[in-house]
Amino acid sequence: MSIAIQTSKLTKVYEGSFRAQDVHALKELDLTINQGEIYGYLGPNGSGKTTTIKMMLGLLFPTSGTIEILGSSHVGSASVKRNIGYLPEGAYYPDFLKGEEILEYYGKLYGLGGKDLRRRMAETLELVGMTHARKRLLRGYSKGMRQRIGLAQALISDPAILILDEPTTGLDPIARKEIRDILANLRDKGKTLLISSHELLEVELICDRVGILFEGVLQAQGTLDELLQQRDVTVDVDGVDDAAVSKLAEKGLQVEDRVQSRAKLRVASAITAYEALELCRAFDLKLIGVAPRRETLEELFVRIVGAAQSTRRQ
């Protein structure tokens, strides 16, 4: 498997007026994004995702460290950017233009023209479901329509690499599903996608690998199978009260997602499922179900970021 984007010891410091105001946005980041995969780039607000992405496009310059894209370290040069489609965070496009004029303009900047350009315009407009609004001024677009046009302009040159900074913010659930399908489709055609997102459920659905960033440090990177190892069992019960919760916790059964008297009990590896069921009987809880369970991406995220937060506080 060849590598599409690789950063090594990538560091970025935003300099303030005083040393003390410097923001250390990225610290020796080593990212590896393979060709043909969807890479989910995760991290809480302000962790440095957009900073990383901007450096990949030559909008910002590294303080130290290197970036290689498709084997070239001339990041920001026209020849490297030719292979990249980019959807910036937040949708801003020249709003005196019509939807299709934007695509025409940006297509021309990629060196497209004539029939090729018109074909690509029609294709991408259709793909993002904006054919009906192509003759309307961007000024009159809704947030979701802007986001779709943004995606279309990133795709206009049919690039090998797509870098999408929060592609589904502002979209309704159906649009999200559509976009997700489009992205998965692109991956199946061999494109490489780097997606920064806060929508962990979506990321879990389509990403092959993820990296979790916190305060400029990559806390974890790998395939979902590698990262979401912890398997355990949950027991669904009814009839839980406050007293029961604390007693169960003492015995090693954690109560999660409690809604009134119903709750899910997470069985940690310290006790077996049988022991957990015994405990339920002992506390006179009504058993609803027992299910094996893989950790969700959200749980992984909270666990990793939470751990990083608490080590920082110490």
Added chain:
Amino acid sequence: MGAFIDFFRGPWYIAVYTYREGIRKKTLIGFLILSLLVIFGASFISSYLDPTSETDIDLKLIKDICVATISIFGVLITIFISASVVPGEIENKVIYTILSKPVRRIQYLLGKFIGAQLIIIVNLLLMGVLFFAALYMRQGILPTLLLWSMLLTYFEFLIISAFTFAVSCASTSAVVPTIIGLFIYITGNLTEFLKDVQNRAGQSGKWFDDAIGWIANALYQVLPNLQNFSLKTQIINGQPNDPPTDVLIPNLMAYGTLYAVFGFLLAWVIFWRKEM
């Protein structure tokens, strides 16, 4: 040749879109309408009121007003546009979508600069055409001198534009470059005065006196002399179809271009490693 055309293709598209966006700006349209109203009012109203009583003095006054209007509104438009084409795009973040395309930063700057020039030229032409028509209707002679004046005025604007543009590349809003642009326009028209200051300074022998003279001289040497580009006196006092006297048009054009190239290079030096 092919490579040459390829290099300018991106800038040209950027310039066209910059132009299309620029001419929609309300401030610019406002300036333009105002200036056209002033030119129109000054040159037509008085004659419609009472054409027989027109005197030479009236005509001089009208010319004076029109020349001043074109110069002032022209320079306001020049500064406003040159100061805002780049910061405007940084502010609304459109720049991210452009610079992430296979476009080099110098191509982007060229495109923006050329786009600004297109706007400035079109505005100057609109004002000039109205003045030209007005003069022609009054005097019945084609005022060819005005064409020369327009040409020189453009080169004056080009210098102001290039330096305002350079300053705008260092800032994130249009405010500072606008102020600097006005400063360049004003001091550029006062360089004769600087020379005067230099001549009179340095006589008392005190250190600050010498210093003032030195600074005045430095500014005199560095700043472009924008007065050179004005045919105002001749337009007002001379015949409308005379060739320009007292000026060397090709030299002035070369002078303007040189300053503009220098200003543009300055913009590039500022912009090529700018963080977005």
